[in-house]
Amino acid sequence: MKEKSFPHTLLTSLVSIGEDVLDSSAEVLRTLGITGKAGIVCDSITRDLAGRKIAEVLEEGDYQADILIITEADMANVEKVREEAAEAEVLFGVGGGRPIDVAKYTAHLLNIPFISVPTAASHDGVASGRASINVEGRKSSLGARVPAAVLADTSLISSAPRRLNVSGAADIVSNITAVNDWYLAERIKGERVHRVAAELALLAARRLLQCRDLIRDMQPEGVKVLMEAIILSGTSMAVAGSSRPASGAEHLISHSLDSLRPSPGLHGEQCGLSSILTAYLQGADWRGIRDFLEHIGAPVKAVELGVDEELFLKAVTEAHRIRPERYTILGDGITLKAARRAARATGIFQA
Numbered sequence: 001m002k003e004k005s006f007p008h009t010l011l012t013s014l015v016s017i018g019e020d021v022l023d024s025s026a027e028v029l030r031t032l033g034i035t036g037k038a039g040i041v042c043d044s045i046t047r048d049l050a051g052r053k054i055a056e057v058l059e060e061g062d063y064q065a066d067i068l069i070i071t072e073a074d075m076a077n078v079e080k081v082r083e084e085a086a087e088a089e090v091l092f093g094v095g096g097g098r099p100i101d102v103a104k105y106t107a108h109l110l111n112i113p114f115i116s117v118p119t120a121a122s123h124d125g126v127a128s129g130r131a132s133i134n135v136e137g138r139k140s141s142l143g144a145r146v147p148a149a150v151l152a153d154t155s156l157i158s159s160a161p162r163r164l165n166v167s168g169a170a171d172i173v174s175n176i177t178a179v180n181d182w183y184l185a186e187r188i189k190g191e192r193v194h195r196v197a198a199e200l201a202l203l204a205a206r207r208l209l210q211c212r213d214l215i216r217d218m219q220p221e222g223v224k225v226l227m228e229a230i231i232l233s234g235t236s237m238a239v240a241g242s243s244r245p246a247s248g249a250e251h252l253i254s255h256s257l258d259s260l261r262p263s264p265g266l267h268g269e270q271c272g273l274s275s276i277l278t279a280y281l282q283g284a285d286w287r288g289i290r291d292f293l294e295h296i297g298a299p300v301k302a303v304e305l306g307v308d309e310e311l312f313l314k315a316v317t318e319a320h321r322i323r324p325e326r327y328t329i330l331g332d333g334i335t336l337k338a339a340r341r342a343a344r345a346t347g348i349f350q351a
Helices: 021-031 044-060 075-084 097-110 154-158 162-173 175-189 195-210 212-217 220-240 249-260 267-282 286-296 309-321 336-345
Strands: 014-018 038-042 065-069 090-095 114-118 130-135 138-143 149-153
Touching (some): 014 021, 014 220, 021 044, 021 149, 038 075, 044 065, 044 090, 065 075, 075 097, 075 130, 090 097, 097 114, 149 154, 154 220, 162 175, 162 195, 162 286, 175 195, 175 249, 175 267, 195 212, 195 286, 212 220, 212 286, 249 267, 249 309
Parallel strands (some): 014 149, 038 065, 038 090, 090 114, 114 149
Antiparallel strands (some): 130 138
């Protein structure tokens, strides 16, 4: 089975990156032609970081706004927000992955616009049309609403835990191996590659490689570069109509790890580390990826993720089962011996 071809997808029409951009929340709604009630999806932490601020700005701009608290990115919380936002004309997702994923998927179900407000640059879902939602105990990537606007306050994001932002950078750099897998699927399985989407995904990764010192320091200027790359990556997925340009074998390994660990690790960290291994298998520049990750302080050894060799290798050898229709360098699965050789050759484990 091969993946479906890409449909036409609407793209984000307004992006604002800088300091104090949340002050323009009401103006953004007016620009988008939205006049009705807004729902602001947050968790208990992001409500205090930015949710209340957005509500105040909207109310000062004569908009009615309700803060909607979620606890998990699962169908129960989606249904909760769907009921509470039944009269809303727009949803803000303020987070963190979970509020943004719930907001964009619920907006898709309600057929209303969605505005993304990241409080950390921890992953590339900020601007994508995909939502990671737990469905019946399993994390699923669901088609969702592409944000009509992204409001990224660099002061707010740069004050987030550094590890979260570094994780986002690692996620973006893993686009390199994801695109390699896409072209491999074209050669082996005849899957169509959307060249523009692929180049956007690679452009995002290359931008970070060129600005490694800014990304390492993670001050507002570096956060701006990272957010631009994250939005490029999200746009690549919107253009492709799937996560294909930013999700290959490295993401399958990350999802496999999540299914095997007692508690999931940071998505971007796992994808970055796994991309070292998949680049090695692809015959690509795995050292360049590893050196970048090491330079910015992202994990390059499994022990830094709290994962032992047995668990990591099990995740690698079982990863192809996560999405059988998504052909990658893992093919129909690689042997334990091959996985161990690659992990030790790349320094993920000591030989």
